[in-house]
Amino acid sequence: MFSKLQFSKAALTALAGVSVLALAACSGAAAPAESTSAAGSATDAITVYNAQHESLTQAWVDEFTKETGIKVTVRNGDDLELSNQIIAEGAKSPADVFLTENSPAMTQVENAGLFADISAKVQEQVPAEYRPSTNKWAGIAARSTVFAYDTTKLKADQLPKSLMDLADPAWKGRWAASPSGADFQAIVSAMLELEGEDATLSWLKSMKENFKAYKGNSTAMKAVNAGEVEGAVIYHYYWFGDQNKTGENSKNVAMHYFKNEDPGAFVSISGGGVLASSQHQDNASKFLEYVTGKAGQTILQTGTSFEYPVGSGVAANEKLTPLADLQAPKIDPAKLNSAKVTELMTQAGLL
Amino acid sequence: MTSEHSTTADGAPGATISPSAAGGRGSRLGPRPVVVLCLLIAAFSLLPLGFVVVATANAGWDTVVKLVFRPRVGELLFNTLSLVLVTVPLCVVLGIGGAWLVERTRLAGHKAWAVLLAAPLAIPAFVNSYAWVSAIPSLGGIFGGVLISVLSYFPLVYIPVAAVLSRLDPALEQSAASLGLGPWRVFYRVVLPQLRLAAAGGALLVALHLLAEYGAFAMIAFDTFTTAIYDQYRSTFNGAAANMLASVLVLFCLLLLVAESKSRGSARYARVGAGVQSNPTRLALGMWQLPGQLALVALTVLAFGVPLWHVGRWLLAGGSEIWVRDDLLTALLQTLGYGLAGAALTTVLAFPLAYLVVRHPGPFSKVLEAVNYISSSMPGIVVALALVTITVHNVPAIYQTSVVLVAAYALLFMPRALVNLRAGLAQVPRELDEAAQALGKPPLIAFLRVTLRLSAPAAAGGAALVFLGIVNELTATLLLAPNGTRTLATAFWSLSSEIDYMGAAPYALLMIVLSAPMTYLLFVQSKKAAGQ
DSSP states (O other): OHHHHHHHHHHHHHHHHHHHHHHHHHHHHHHHHHHHHSOOOTTOOEEEEEOSOHHHHHHHHHHHHHHHOOOEEEEEOOHHHHHHHHHHHGGGOOOSEEEOSSSHHHHHHHHTTOBOOOOHHHHHHSOGGGSOTTOSOEEEEEEEEEEEEETTTOOGGGSOSSGGGGGSGGGTTTEEEOTTSHHHHHHHHHHHHHHOHHHHHHHHHHHHHHEEEOSSHHHHHHHHHTTSSSEEEEETHHHHHHHHTTOTTTTTEEEEOOOTTOGGGOEEEEEEEEBTTOSOHHHHHHHHHHHHSHHHHHHHHHSSSOOBOOSTTOOOOTTSOOGGGGOOOOOOGGGOOHHHHHHHHHHTTOO | OOOTTTTOTTOOTTOOOOGGGGOOOTTSOOOHHHHHHHHHHHHHHTHHHHHHHHHHHHHHHHHHHHHHSSHHHHHHHHHHHHHHHHHHHHHHHHHHHHHHHHHHBOOTTHHHHHHHTTGGGGSOHHHHHHHHHHHOTTOOHHHHHHHHHHHHHTHHHHHHHHHHHTTOOHHHHHHHHHTTOOHHHHIIIIIHHHTHHHHHHHHHHHHHHHHHOOHHHHHTTOOOHHHHHHHHHHHHSSOHHHHHHHHHHHHHHHHHHHHHHHHTOSOOOOOOSSSOOOOOOOBOOGGGHHHHHHHHHHHHIIIIIHHHHHHHHHHHHHGGGGOOHHHHHHHHHHHHHHHHHHHHHHHHHHHHHHHHHHHSOSHHHHHHHHHHHHHTTSOHHHHHHHHHHHHHHHOGGGTTSHHHHHHHHHHHHHHHHHHHHHHHHHTSOHHHHHHHHHTTOOHHHHIIIIIIHHTHHHHHHHHHHHHHHHHTOOHHHHHHSOTTOOOHHHHHHHHHHTTOHHHHHHHHHHHHHHHHHHHHHHHHHHHHHTTO
8 A cells, every 4th residue: 555655646746747847838839829919019920821832831931030030820721711710700810911822712801801901012013913903912822723634544635625524424433623622612613703603503513423522632633643533623733743742643644724714724813911900910011012022922933832923023933834825714803702612512512 | 346347448438337336325416616616517518519509500490401401411421321330340340359369369479469459549540541541542432441440440449358358257158168158159158248348338439439530531532521521611610511510420429329328238247256256268279370360460560560661661751851850849849738738637627527426426426427428429520610619709818729729628538537537536445535534634635635646546547548639639629729839630631631741751650659658558557457
C-alpha cells in the first residue's frame, strides 16, 4: 500500500504539471489573437481569411511581413465556406481581408454589403476587366478551366469539343471532377450564366450519371494519370505544379483548352477584398495593394503556383499559354450566382 | 471483485461496471455540489444532440423532406451501411481470432505478437489511407473504405477481447471438455459466449469510428455521411443541407447504441464460488503453427508495415527539404498544447460523473451515464457544426477561441476518461475515506487525500487516451480552431490534399511517434485491468 501511495503522489504531481503546461501552451496559442484586438499602431496585425492555395498566400504573407513589419494571421478554408462564415459573423467578423480562388464567393460577400471599397492604388494596379464595376473587390490572380486527359487513351480528335459534350452518354464513366470544391462550382456558375438554369441542371444530372467524383482537383488529375478515368475537368495549374515537382502524378496527362468562348473555356478570377468591419483598414488595404502590386504579382510569375497574374502589368510564367490566347467567354464576375449553383448541384445529387 | 467490462480499448461507451461493489446507498443522489456539477456537464454534453433537433425543427417539414428524402442521401446511406456491415464483422473475426491465437494457443512468440497486434492503433486512419493511396493510387470505393477501416480499427476489438480471454476461468472449458466436447466446440460453445460483452463493446466502437471518420475516406474518395456533411460545410459554412445530413447521421448513431445494448443480452458472466481460478490453458497448434504465424505476419505487414514503409519512402524522397523546422515545431507545440489542455479538462470534468456513478449508484447516476453514452457517440463533425453555429450566433465572446475547441475535445473524448476513472474509483475502498473522516478530516480533505490520490493512476491512464484522441483529431479542429492554428493533423491534411505527399510525411511521422507510447500504455492498462 505504501508504494502505491507513493506512486499515486507522483502521478498526481505529473497531472498537475501537465495542466499547468497545457494552460501555458493555450495562452501562448491565444496570444496572436489578443494582439489583433489592440487598436492603433501601423504595425497592427491583420487576419486574412484565405481560400487561395495555402502555399501561395503564405508566400505573399511572408514577403509582406518582411517588407512592412505587419504581422498576418491566416485562417484557411474554402471559398464558399469562408464567405458564408463571414456573412454569419457579420459585423463582428475577425477577418480583415478575404482572398478567394474564384469570384462567386466575393460576389456573395459583396451582395451582403460587407466589403469596403478598394483603395485607389488597387484600382490603378488591377485593370477594369479583372474587377467588378462596384470596386468592392479586385482580381488577384486568374486560372483557366481545362480538360486534363490521359494521353495513352485519348487522341486529339477524340477530345470533347465543348464542356457541354461531357453530358453525352458516350462519356459515361470516362471523366472525373471534384464537385465539392469551389473551383468546379465556379465553372458551373459560368455555365449557369452562359447557358441558363434549365440547360445547367440537365447537364448536372447527366454529369451525375457520367462522372466519377474525387475530393480535390489534384486527386482528380492523379486519377487520370493512374488510368482510372480518361479525363478530368480541373484548372490548368495543377498540371504545371506537379510537373514542377516530381511529375509523378501527371506524366501521362496533357491539357486540352476548350477555347471558342465555350463554358469550358471559363477563366476564373481569384478575388481579394477588405472587410468593412475591419478595425485595421489601413493595414488591410496595404496587404491588398501588396498582393496586386508588382511584388505580389511577380510571385505568381516566378513562384510555383502557376496561376496567371492579373495586375501591375506582370506577365505570366512563360511556360503557360498566354491568357489572351485562351478565347475565354466574356462573363461579368458580379453575375456568378453561387447559391443557385449549390442548390442545383444538391438537386442533381452531386452534393 | 473486478468489474466485468471496464477494460474496453477506447473508453467504450458500452462499458458497464457493477457499481454495487462500492456498496452505495442508492437513496441519496450524492453531495449537492457534485450533483449540480454533473447536471451542468450533462446539459453541456447534450448540446450537439439538442442542436440537431432544433435545427431540424427550425428547418420545417418541407425543407426536411426536400433535403433528406433524395437519391443522394440514399447513396450515402447505402455506402455508410455497407461500410459498417462489412467492416464490423471483419474486425470482430480478426480481433477475436488474433486474441485467441495470442492468448490461448502455444503460438511461438505470443508475447511479442500480443503487442504487435495492438500496434496499428498508433497509426491514425488518415495516415493509413495516405500510405495505401501511395501504394495503390486507384484505391477507392467500398473496397478501399473497408480495407483502410479494417486495418485501422480491428485492434479496437482485439484489445478488449484479449484482455477477457486472458482471465477466463478455465474450469468451465474443462467441464465442457470432460463432458465430451472437442476443442473447437468448446471454443464455440463455451469461450465465444463469454467474449460477447467485450466483442460487442469493441464492435460498437469500430462502428462509431466508421461513422465519424472523415480524412481516411475523403482521401480515397469514398463518400459517407460525414464526408458529405463536410462537403456541404465547405460550400455553405452551416447550411440547412449539412444540418439535415447531420440529423440522419445522429439517428444512425442512436440506432447503433440500441443495437449494441440489445446484443449484450442478460446472461451472467461472472465467476461465482470459492477459491482462485487457475491460469488458462494453451492449446497446442501443431501443424497450424505455421499458418497461424503467416496469418499474423500478413495482418501486421498490411496494417503496420505498409503505412510505416510509405511514410518512410516519402521521407527519404523528400530529403532534408521537407523538415521545415519552424512549421513543424509550431504544429508540434500547438498539438501538444491542445492535447494536454484537452486531456486535463476532460479528466477534471469526468471526475464528478465517475464519483456519482461509483459512490451513489441509482436511477439518477444511471441517467447521467446514459446521457454521456449518447453524447459520446456524436461524430466530431456534428459536435463541431453545433458549436460553431451556437457560438457564432449566441456566444460571440468565445467564438473562434481555443476555449471552444478544448470544450469540443472534452465532449468527444469524455468516455475515454470516464471509463478509466470509474474503474479506478471503484477499486478505492470507501472505508478508507470514512476512516480519514473518522480521524477528524473534513469530507473534502478526506476525499482529496485518500480517494483522489488512489485513483490518480487511473486518471492518468484516461488522460493519456484523451491525449491520443486529440493528437489525431481532424474535423472538429478544422472547424473550430482559432485563426492561425496549425496542428499536426491539420497540417498533414492540408499538405496531403494538395498531393504534396513528401511535405506531409514528417507530420505523419510525428503523429505516429506521439501515438505510439499512448497505444502501448492502453495495451498495458487493458492487461492490468484484467488482473495480470
